[in-house]
Amino acid sequence: MCDVVGLIDDDPSKAHLILQGKRVLGQGASLAAMVRKYAVKRILIAIPSASGPQLVRILQYALDAGVEYKMVPGLGYLIQGEELGKQIREVAVEDLLGRTAVQLDQEIIRERIQGKVVMVTGAAGSIGSELCRQIAYFHPLALIGFDEAETPLFHLNRELEKDFSDIVFHPEIGSITRPDALRRVMQRYQPTILYHAAAYKHVPMMERHVFSAVENNIFGTWHVATAAIQNGVEDFVMISTDKAVRPTSMMGATKRVAELVIRALQEESKTRFVAVRFGNVLGSNGSVVPIFKEQIAGGGPVTVTHPEITRYFMTIPEAAQLVLQAFSIGKGGEVFVLDMGEPVKIVDLARDLILLSGLQPDRDIKIAFSGLRPGEKLFEELNLSDEQLVPTTHSKIASFISPFSPDPNKIKAQLRALQWIVDKQDVGHLILLLKDMIPDYSPDARLLKFPCPPSTVRVDLPVPQFQMDKRTSLKAAGSSI
Numbered sequence: 001m002c003d004v005v006g007l008i009d010d011d012p013s014k015a016h017l018i019l020q021g022k023r024v025l026g027q028g029a030s031l032a033a034m035v036r037k038y039a040v041k042r043i044l045i046a047i048p049s050a051s052g053p054q055l056v057r058i059l060q061y062a063l064d065a066g067v068e069y070k071m072v073p074g075l076g077y078l079i080q081g082e083e084l085g086k087q088i089r090e091v092a093v094e095d096l097l098g099r100t101a102v103q104l105d106q107e108i109i110r111e112r113i114q115g116k117v118v119m120v121t122g123a124a125g126s127i128g129s130e131l132c133r134q135i136a137y138f139h140p141l142a143l144i145g146f147d148e149a150e151t152p153l154f155h156l157n158r159e160l161e162k163d164f165s166d167i168v169f170h171p172e173i174g175s176i177t178r179p180d181a182l183r184r185v186m187q188r189y190q191p192t193i194l195y196h197a198a199a200y201k202h203v204p205m206m207e208r209h210v211f212s213a214v215e216n217n218i219f220g221t222w223h224v225a226t227a228a229i230q231n232g233v234e235d236f237v238m239i240s241t242d243k244a245v246r247p248t249s250m251m252g253a254t255k256r257v258a259e260l261v262i263r264a265l266q267e268e269s270k271t272r273f274v275a276v277r278f279g280n281v282l283g284s285n286g287s288v289v290p291i292f293k294e295q296i297a298g299g300g301p302v303t304v305t306h307p308e309i310t311r312y313f314m315t316i317p318e319a320a321q322l323v324l325q326a327f328s329i330g331k332g333g334e335v336f337v338l339d340m341g342e343p344v345k346i347v348d349l350a351r352d353l354i355l356l357s358g359l360q361p362d363r364d365i366k367i368a369f370s371g372l373r374p375g376e377k378l379f380e381e382l383n384l385s386d387e388q389l390v391p392t393t394h395s396k397i398a399s400f401i402s403p404f405s406p407d408p409n410k411i412k413a414q415l416r417a418l419q420w421i422v423d424k425q426d427v428g429h430l431i432l433l434l435k436d437m438i439p440d441y442s443p444d445a446r447l448l449k450f451p452c453p454p455s456t457v458r459v460d461l462p463v464p465q466f467q468m469d470k471r472t473s474l475k476a477a478g479s480s481i
Helices: 028-038 052-065 093-097 106-113 126-137 150-163 179-189 203-208 210-230 250-266 288-297 316-329 346-356 408-424 427-437 445-449
Strands: 022-026 042-045 068-071 117-121 142-147 169-173 193-196 235-241 272-278 280-282 302-304 313-315 335-338 367-369 388-391 397-401
Touching (some): 022 028, 028 052, 042 052, 126 193, 126 316, 142 150, 142 179, 150 169, 179 210, 193 210, 193 316, 203 210, 203 250, 210 235, 210 250, 210 408, 210 427, 235 250, 235 316, 250 408, 250 427, 272 316, 280 316, 288 302, 288 346, 316 335, 408 427
Parallel strands (some): 117 142, 235 272
Antiparallel strands (some): 335 397
């Protein structure tokens, strides 16, 4: 039981007003004095519409006053039948983004998903698992989770069995680089809808393992897409990234080629292919937030690559919901982009997380700058200069119209050449071919400094004109180009 001693509000016109017997004692700047005067133990932040900067300012007032702070949910989020006290929660990093909740057209999504067999690749990952949770809400006939990570898939299976006991979930272990495994799963369950979330995504790691990036992000997408076509999948949704726009990393370049692959396949198949681009998601595996939290728990320093680096952020549930909404309005061939709000300076995010931990940036926890990593940009973009931004029926989703459509035959020839290069482990020719496929690709000069066979540094050679014969075709049966 707690006793409310008064209210704090920055609106001068509300000074000394009385609400249900409790007086407005002053503005936020006077919080420390009010805490001392009335022996306040905790403040409750009841401003659900507060922007990120506003909330940070309130946290700073609370820290300066040395008082505990909690969030009160907005009226729209209160759970009926639950006491308000039980719904008061800790302030989360998501609150600092100041993002409003996504409003979905749930009926359209339900019409597309309910009673259908849905498959998700990369189902055990951050986005893939949230997609499974969101899809389960719309009652598919069955849900197939495909992933090579056994333990996370095991935990997802247990979670869905507990929370969605009426949904049939099939956890399937396999790699998207294995066409035979994909073919067996699709032949067994005959999915109507497929969400392709499996990908290698860590920029510095993929700069060191360029051929793994190509095999997984490009050829893996090709294998999933062609298996989908062969098994009558009606809708194919690929999760892409803002790093595919004017890429400077191997991860971004391979995801951009994956976009070209599915757009080329759209030209000659009945399957509806769409891609959805978005930026970083808070709390995803390997993202900056859990890394910063770990560094803060260890006493610092918190490492940021550059004082001016910015990124787009959204929450995992928001990203998954908007992917489902984009799918519901896609007709085939579109590249959708989600409204990511304003880009966030990573150093500000680091400072905010330190504040959330009840500590002071630069005093209790130091921030150190380590320099941009290979393939990393100071800022990300969501569309190409030649892509026309077109609004959709949803305010948080736009689509791009490109002035050209990829030539399926040219893409296939380039993929044959790409397979030859992967077989030879030739970094130099890999860069040249990717540059030919993506003229705005700007590879990091450090890419050639990583350990690789001596012959791979010959970037002065032109990309050879590969013959389309057995030596250069893909080895996997059912996935030849």
